[in-house]
Amino acid sequence: AIRMTQSPSSFSASTGDRVTITCRASQGISSYLAWYQQKPGKAPKLLIYAASTLQSGVPSRFSGSGSGTDFTLTISCLQSEDFATYYCQQYYSYPPSFGQGTKLEIK
C-alpha cells in the first residue's frame, strides 16, 4: 500500500497569507493525486485532482503542483473560509490512500 505523508500536520496563518502544504508519496504515483478540504462537522470537498486540475467551482486562489512522489497545495491569499483540514489522496493504485491531514488554523 502507498503511504501518503503530509507536512506540516498543523499550522497557524493569517488571512491574506500565502500558504503551502506538502504531500509525499512512499512511491511514485505520477500525477494521480487529489486534494480535499474538510471543515468541522462537514464532509470533505474535492479541490484538485490530477495533481493540478482545479475542480469546478473551486476558487482560483487554490493551486496544486507536483508529480512522482512530491506534491504541494498552495493557497495564494488565505480567506477566512479556508481555515480547515486538508487531505491529499493518491489514486494511482489500490487501496486509494489519504494523508493524515493538515489542519490550518487562524493565527
Place this chain on the structure above:
Amino acid sequence: EVQLVESGGVVVQPGGSLRLSCAASGFTFDDYAMHWVRQAPGKGLEWVSLISWDGGSTYYADSVKGRFTISRDNSKNSLYLQMNSLRAEDTALYYCAKDQGGILRVFDYWGQGTLVTVSS
C-alpha cells in the same frame, strides 16, 4: 444538484451486523462507480470499498475484507454496505462518495455521513 444521503448508522455490539444505505440523486447513478469512505472520531479519512457502475467489480480495504460487502441497486439509485463481525475499530462516520468517473477513485461528491458506533 448531486445529493447523497446515508442512513443506517446506529450503536451496535462487537460481533454484530449492520447495513448502511446511501440514496443518490441529481446524477445518472448507473454511470458511476461508488465508494464508502470512513472517518474515525477525530481521525483522518480511510477508504473502505468501491463498486463499479454495474456492480460487477468490487474492491475492499484489507481492514474490512471478508467482513463487509458493498452492493448497489441501480433501479433504486441506492448504494449499500453490509457490515458483519463488527469491531470497536470500525467505529466511524461512514461517507458515501461518488466516483468522478468510471473507476477513477477520485471522490467528487460526498454525503454527510452516518455514524456507526461499535460498543458493548
